[in-house]
Amino acid sequence: MAKLLLNTLKGKPSDRVPFWFMRQAGRYLPEYREVRATAPSFMDFCYNPDKATEVTLQPIRRYGMDGAILFADILVVPDGLGQKVWFEKGFGPKLTPVNDEKSFSRLSLGGFHNQVGNVYETLRRLKVELPSEVTLLGFAGAPWTVATYMIQGAGSKDHAAARQMGYGNPELFGKLLDMLVDATAEYLIAQIDAGADAVQIFDSWSAAIPEPMFEAWVIEPTRAIVDKIRAKHAETPIIGFPRLAGAMLPTFVDQTCVSAVSLDTGVPLAWARENVQNKVCVQGNMDPHLVVSGGKAMTDEALRILETLKHGSHIFNLGHGFVPETPPEHVALLAETIKTFRR
Template sequence: MKPFLDVLAGKATARPPIWLMRQAGRYLPEYRAIRSQARDFLHFCYSPELAIEATMQPIRRFSFDAAIIFSDILVIPDALGQSVRFAEGEGPRLEAMETPEALKGLASALDEEKLEPVYNALRGVRAALPPSVALIGFCGAPWTLATYMIGGRGTPDQAPARHFAYQHPEAFQSLTDLLVEACTRHLCLQAEAGAEALQIFDSWAGNLPERELRRWSEAPIGRIIAGVKARHPSVPIIAFPRGIAGGFSRFVSETNCDAISLDTACALSDIRKQLPPGMVTQGNLDPLVLINGGSGLDAAVDHILESTAGLPHVFNLGHGILPPTPIPHVEAMLRRVRG
């Protein structure tokens, strides 16, 4: 019995299963202890032993209902031949593709051999997990990946990619098509390596106008989900289109995702009324309220529990857990959710 998978199948449970985005990471002292064993972050992701250990650490400490493989969304551009590196304290740095001609330097298909360490880590985690804990694989959505690939780094409003899409729509469509195929293949290989559920992160969907949201976020994610389901129909897929405000009902309809992950800004009770009655939701606790703890955290947890009572819901954050998060606050949250 795996409560997380039960809920993704549409079953309401006595208490919601819980996991946290970025639950393996810098807020854990045991993670910081092993981080120094890799020469850089990408090497960490491609070291199965380290990735397995990082994935298992929060499961050992908190007994979450799901583990998400320790990796990064930017392994896909790396496996397509784009230069990717992580600068300490600055985040990812890619060789920016500012013109259509730059896209010609990409491979025509995913370098699966380069990503084999990720699949090996999945196999290792699956073998090590307790029987009740599910394993999640993931990828970035084409739009979010494109923002990094074109901008060369994270940008506040994703302006480089938006300019590129407006100025060179055919080239941008070609890049999107390539990323759809790469993401589909990467998710399928993760499922074949042991992932029991998959999540697609479109972290920058919220900066797209409605027409562009349909074209560059909803349509590509829908194609990825259809492609994965054609090979792995029983593997549930969660979509996380961060920041799209009131567009969740259409997003669910257009992509056919099995569950929708909601960001911090969502009014959870209102969104639930807009979605089909049996639709699975995930989220949307504010990572900052988790940092602050106390009565504010208790009230926020209670609000989510009350808003989703009797409905299929996965308790999670509205974005990734932040490095300054005190471990006692995570423990207090877990006691309240499970109490």
């Protein structure tokens, strides 16, 4: 059976818009919470193929999305490089900071694939268990976004530690980004080898830096990853997500050569249609909090997005991920609204 989402990523027209949702496997689903309660830690959860496969499949069973995204976390990559990563309840991720040459020297690609190998096993299982028409999506965090966690040792509102290293110690910062380019490219290539039909690169914090640094810290590393993937898997679509990049989106698309780009909630759709969708497939961009509210406001906005982008290549998605308080029945209504729309 044809994979509608994969065909759309490859530029093939269709009368129905494919859809999937960021964080579609997550805390808003009671069945997810049941499985999560059986794992001793979040990293153990990510590395358990049985549990990760199950929660990836859950939203597909409920809603029939056209894409299933691997359940994992962007911090699998620093964990694979040898940085200690853990999650604290009520706080989020914690890492031993990489903020000088000594801490950087402890990182290595040597044992990377052994450490993260269960992620590939999850993909192999999903390739067998997913319905044949569903596109299997792999993913990774972009080097800049992952570096912000690695340097800070946690999440951050302003990513000051990473920015200050980039400005004040560009040699060390450059070495870290280069290592992340290599690790991320290898990780995504291995995901494709294991069965991923397409991959997405999440640069969640790309808005935190000025234009010259955006090119050096966001565009150039992403392009390097794209080039490495294409050298091994020339036909596999690659989705970029430089969240809150704004007016830099067309430049990002032109210079990274991604196959598609995800639009955050704040991107004006008419502008995106004229300046981005004319270059590549676009994905997005409903406000996830509208799905919390549900009802007519949600369905009206879904139809507005679908109508505005209907003459080009479009995958319906959110502008960011589902929030935990999202009612599952609202997701069902949104899925039905998308499925019944015709161009």
